[in-house]
Amino acid sequence: MPAPIEDFARRRPVPSWARTREWDQVPAQLRRRAFFSATIEDARALSAEREAVANLLQRARRPDGRLPRRDIAIRELRDLMRQRGLDTNQPDALTNPAAPARIKLVLDVNRAQAQNYARFKRSSSGGALLAFPAQELIRERDSVEKRPWQARWRAAGGRLHSGRMIALKSDPVWTRLSRFGNPYPPFDFNSGMGVRDIPRREAIALGVIEPAQTQPDPVAEDLNTGLESSAEGLYPGFLRTLRSHFGDAVALDGNTLRFSAS
């Protein structure tokens, strides 16, 4: 099974001025292979963020012999962003690359995505999938402002089982639920929602699965989803940036941006 760092190491850094809104228009499969931070075109700054995430994932000791810590990483990145002239002097704005809250978000989302991708891979195949064919969307961390997750669940095609948001691991609801197009958490920025494995016997008791039913093995992510998106309104410069990093794997067909995962 891949360790979180192995998946993360495969992500290519893509410096670009593109904002979150533009990145949202990029096919999910391509986003999953890129390391980016909205509006950061500075390759050195982006590289430093990528290295900080990698160090936190690996828990590799620093040159001074200490384990990496997120608060120290945030301070060091803030100082670097200032040195690179990226501080917009808005201390709490998520659009400011030097704002601690923004840097924390970048570190947390990327680290959580790598960890949860590894967990998704191991829980969606082999014996783990036989024993735990379904999962439940649960609140893992309290949030000051909670999103209407049950409404989002229904809108994504999810069914409630005894009032709980449970579905097979292979159900497309997980990908539809995610802002990032991933079938695993985090499902949105700063989200406190996670998943809990549901054992086969509980899944049968709740009517999620029939006693005679099993899932295809392995579930793995559906490689036919998230391969294309609308390119409406995307600037040609951003498309050129993507092509410079991913070559012919990125193609524009009319108003559709396609990514060939192979």
Next chain:
Amino acid sequence: MSARYTIDVEVPENLRRELDTLAAPGRLLTEAAAAGVEAHLREHFRRLQARPRKDGLKSTGFWSSTDGNSVAEQIAAAEMISDTHARIGIDSPELAHKLTGGTIRAADYGHTYLTIPATDRAAQSPTGARGLPSHIEWVEHPDGGVRPALVAGAGRPQGGASPAGAESVLFWLVRSTTHRPMPGALPAEADLAAAARESALDAIDALLARGDAA
């Protein structure tokens, strides 16, 4: 002290015999048992996370969270030692300290003081004590005595202002802090064994439903 805790999962002999009646590799059963142990660990850490903090502050997601920092998120993929033996690791110095207890000294980290958050704002600061404007004052501690603290505000007020009260303290400063071991930081071995067995049985049930019986 190692920061990695490992839990070995071995399939019991009686389940191995049941497995022999199936045409599926034994590895599946061990993977299922390991997944059961992992799920039980996560549930255990969620329960610990749900308990209120002793200092009354809001949770920072020490045991279980979604930001990649918690103990639960450090559970690694099971390493398959053999078809009937898996090993699950948790790479967490924080968990190691909870289990063994001990004293953390500021000097060991090249610092003069450790910072102990006194408010939710301090506990939730993404850059720790350096992220909040503050200055050092000696302040009466609620438990008695006068102690050094980081008080909100970039500088000490001038000209006869009243000394800071405990309510304006962001962090208390201490030379060291000592914790007792927390045996319940990990689930009981019997509970982990039961979780492994239940999951292995679920896997056998699924294999039978799939028609993998020999």
